Amino acid sequence: MPKVKKKRMSFVIDMTPLVDITFLLLTFLMFTAQFKSESESAQTFTIERPGAAADTTKLPDKDLAVIKIAIAKENKLDTSYYFTIANSKDKDAILSKLPDVDPERFKAGIIKCDRDSILLSNFVRATLSVNPKTRFAIEADKSVRFKLAFDAMNILRKNKALTFNFVTEKKKNN
């Protein structure tokens, strides 16, 4: 009887491989993790990006201004433009150029332009005068009517920002 007891007590699992793999995954995820920026967390809408074939070009981190066109949650209509700027130090400079805009709206880094294309155009112009290196991107929801994206494109075109990007996502079924 005492022998049987001893055997039970000596039950040991070697956790070393488990710990190895776990640490490996942990370090991987820690280095690849990207946290939501301030403006992203202030964003009250979601954008389902359209799919495109795989491309290695990624959205740059700085010198970037994004015009977002989303579907509003409440009424399922595409209502307004949103404007965000990646460089935080440019924000104040841009705001100082546009005295009419309520700075509180821009604090979180995202500004709602409604359907006001003049306001959006002013922002684009101010952004370019503050930082001419800024690249523009249009991030629109899949089901947004093209008219809105086209108007945004024309605003960019009028401000001589002829090269810009559409934000897409890797197509899933390919």
Add this chain to the structure above:
Amino acid sequence: MAGGGTLGGGGKAKRGKHSKRKKKKRVGFVLDMTPLVDITFLLLTFFMFTTTMMQPQVMEMKLPPELYEETQVDASKLFTLLLRGDGELFWYKGKMELKQEPLNAPVKVSLDTNLRKLAEEENLQPKVRNQLITVLRIEDDAQFDKVVGILDYLNQAEIKISEVILSEKNADGTAKFPKRDRRFTIAPLEEDEKEYLRSQK
């Protein structure tokens, strides 16, 4: 616990119950890894749930400077795609002449299967090589998704087109075209085109 194993050793591995008991005595050093594993798993699950693997990618657009600028272009160099609001795509070459000639009437093209091939074929026609202007005309209420899809196929076709065009040589061995000159524009549909598209099923 973990981290054990045989630290001591050397010589032949002994077998049998007797030797086992002896080994145990030698390996006195055991590290309790349980708290470590707990914390590691906690962090692991946290990072796994917070990371987004799907990074947005971008599609570059280059537009000609003026939209409504009237430029004289040779109609034979035009390759026009028309996207109707419901997502149906049509195309025609040259100038659309609905009333006189039914020949140049827009033809429906399936987006997924034919567009890439069509764009490659049209761009590599010997007469208009490196000169073809692709015009994408889109009805206002077309979905943005469809537009990006079309641009995507055109971009895919571009790979082959520029490869063929840049590899072309003159008789003396110099390259025929120093660089691929891509001409592309997006415009809204015109009234007569809208009417025509509405009449098509």
